[in-house]
Structure formats: C-alpha cells, structure tokens
Amino acid sequence: MYAHFKKIISEVHQGNPVILRSATEQYTLYAAEHINKIAIADTSSKIYVVIGTEQQKLTDEQSEHLERILTAIDETKRGSEGLLLAKANAGIKDFQLPEAAITLCELADFDQIALLIADPVIDADIPQVSLEEVVNYQKTTKQLVHAEVKTQLPTQYGTFDIIAYSDEIEGKEYVALVKGDVSGGENVMVRLHSECLTGDIFGSKRCDCGEQLHRSLEEIEANGNGVLLYLRQEGRGIGLVNKLKAYNLQQQGFDTVEANHKLGFADDLRDYAVAAQIIRDLKIKSVALLTNNPSKIEGLQKYGIQVNGRAEIEIHANEQNIRYLKTKKEKMGHLLKQVF
Numbered sequence: 001m002y003a004h005f006k007k008i009i010s011e012v013h014q015g016n017p018v019i020l021r022s023a024t025e026q027y028t029l030y031a032a033e034h035i036n037k038i039a040i041a042d043t044s045s046k047i048y049v050v051i052g053t054e055q056q057k058l059t060d061e062q063s064e065h066l067e068r069i070l071t072a073i074d075e076t077k078r079g080s081e082g083l084l085l086a087k088a089n090a091g092i093k094d095f096q097l098p099e100a101a102i103t104l105c106e107l108a109d110f111d112q113i114a115l116l117i118a119d120p121v122i123d124a125d126i127p128q129v130s131l132e133e134v135v136n137y138q139k140t141t142k143q144l145v146h147a148e149v150k151t152q153l154p155t156q157y158g159t160f161d162i163i164a165y166s167d168e169i170e171g172k173e174y175v176a177l178v179k180g181d182v183s184g185g186e187n188v189m190v191r192l193h194s195e196c197l198t199g200d201i202f203g204s205k206r207c208d209c210g211e212q213l214h215r216s217l218e219e220i221e222a223n224g225n226g227v228l229l230y231l232r233q234e235g236r237g238i239g240l241v242n243k244l245k246a247y248n249l250q251q252q253g254f255d256t257v258e259a260n261h262k263l264g265f266a267d268d269l270r271d272y273a274v275a276a277q278i279i280r281d282l283k284i285k286s287v288a289l290l291t292n293n294p295s296k297i298e299g300l301q302k303y304g305i306q307v308n309g310r311a312e313i314e315i316h317a318n319e320q321n322i323r324y325l326k327t328k329k330e331k332m333g334h335l336l337k338q339v340f
C-alpha cells in the first residue's frame, strides 16, 4: 500500500522535484533544503515559499532557509516570489496545497519549509501527487483518534467496555462498545454503525437502523467477542436537518437516493477513516464486518484495514421501510436477500 506515495517522499528527500496538485491547481514542489539557484533560474513562473508555522514565528532553521532562498531568487532579479504560510497544526479537514507541501517535507525528514513553483512542466519523469493522496496517507498512518476514557457499560444485552474517542479528522466524539479481548485478534466481529437519531433512539420505522443496532449488540454478546463502533455519520453524512428534509422529499415520492440528489448531495458522504483509526487503536489485526453494505468494506480497506469476512445483518422489512430497502438494494448495491 502507498508504494507510489513512498516514492514521492523519497524523491522529495533526494531533492528531486515532484508535482503537487489539487483539482484546480498544480505546482512543482521542492524541499527548501535542496533548492538552488539553478532550479530557480530555470523558471519564469511565480515562486511561493511555504512555511509551516504555529504562530507565524519562524524557527532558526526556517529563517536561515528563507534567507538563502530569498537571496537566490533575488540574484535572478525576478522578484515574483510570494510567501504562503501553512498552519503547522492545521486539522486534516483544512488541508490545502501549502499544508500538503509542508507534510511532504516533514515526511521526507526536512524542516517545514518548501518551494512551490507555478506552471509546472508536465513531464513523465516527474512524479505527481495529489492533495487527496497526502490527506489519505495521513488518515491512514498518523494517529488522529484518541481514546479519552474507558469504563464498563452494563446493557440489556450484556456488559461491554465502552471507550470514548475524540478525533482530529471530523472533530467529533465516538464510542466503541467492546466485548472481550480484541487486541491482536483476527477476524474480529465488528459492526460499523452509522448514527441514525430517528431509528436508533425513537424506533423510526422508516429505516432498519434501530433494529440493526440492537441486533448487533446481541450478536456480539452471543459471540463473546467483538466491537460496535458508533459513528457520527447521521443521514449517511448529510446531517440530521438534511435527512429530515430528505424524508419530506421521500414523502413526495422521491426515493432516498433521489432525495439526496435533490438536496445537492451525493448518494453517500460517509468516510471510514475514523472507523479505521479506532480499529487500529484497538490493535485489531483483521475484521469480519456485520453489514449488508459493500461500501463499508471498501471504505475500511481504503485505509489499510484487512476485512476478512462479512456476516449479514438483515432485518425484516415493514410496510414503511420496504421502498427504502429496495432502493438500497437496487441503487446502492446493498446485499439484501429478503427484499425483492
């Protein structure tokens, strides 16, 4: 995993250029340690010096690099340089190209100072890396969830350890309900449960969430080992207010996917980086997911979690949720055997 990304880091480390791009912009990136007059003189494009800083205060090393770079640029008499500050402590959600540039320099064992040169020459020999790749690499490899407290929770299904997590990806709070010793475990039974206030708390019949939540806890208890992660992904990531707006649209005849589109959202906005991070924090080696939703499997694999199996968790349909379940099967690829 990440072979291409590791090559990028190695190129930056050796002082070679790489192209860093977002959907709308692209630049040639050099770590400041390697910049020399030739690289600067060779280009007539705008040059940005990017500095990672906590409080707009440079370290001694950064000041030295900056002086060297500015002298080099000055000697070319171009004077088209600009200064970009990247927040050294920027949350992953706020990452833009400056933060990505600084991250690449740090991963290449350099100080937090980089050069970005506009209008890069696209050349097959110069490897390219996207902002998204940098963000995904950080989400996979950097510890971005934190176990804050662990205690016992006796429930009607059995007694679980409950661990509350905070995270630096979404900025939310989560819980993991853990049965037994899962550390080092292979094929651990895991339920990724997406928050559904209406279904989980009020027993809504519009969806199958509440019943799935309780069934999962029963199954984990019966298995004597497993984890339920309560993920803050209300409304497949669109939030409670928008989900209720989607319900109004469904009342008018649109299905759950069409309703999302009418509100300006994709079918499903969920990202499973937090789930992957918690699974890694629990030192689980591989999982067997309780789900009917193949995108949860791919969502975890994307962040390096080994998914060895799947157990279905199908709830009997009722009159109110049959259309919703049919849409999930037909449009979202959910593996539902009892829905036709």
Ligand SMILES: Nc1nc2c(ncn2[C@@H]2O[C@H](COP(=O)(O)OP(=O)(O)OP(=O)(O)O)[C@@H](O)[C@H]2O)c(=O)[nH]1
Pocket: 192, 193, 194, 195, 196, 197, 207, 208, 209, 212, 233, 234, 235, 236, 237, 238, 243, 246, 247, 256, 260, 290, 291, 292, 293, 296, 328, 334
């Ligand atoms: N946008 C939107 N979200 C919904 C709707 N009904 C339920 N949800 C949300 O969908 C999520 C549940 O996801 P589902 O796709 O039903 O099932 P799943 O959890 O992905 O798949 P399983 O693991 O098989 O249960 C929860 O976050 C609910 O709040 C709806 O009509 N519109």
Ligand SMILES: [Zn+2]
Pocket: 196, 198, 199, 200, 207, 208, 209, 210
């Ligand atoms: Zn629901």
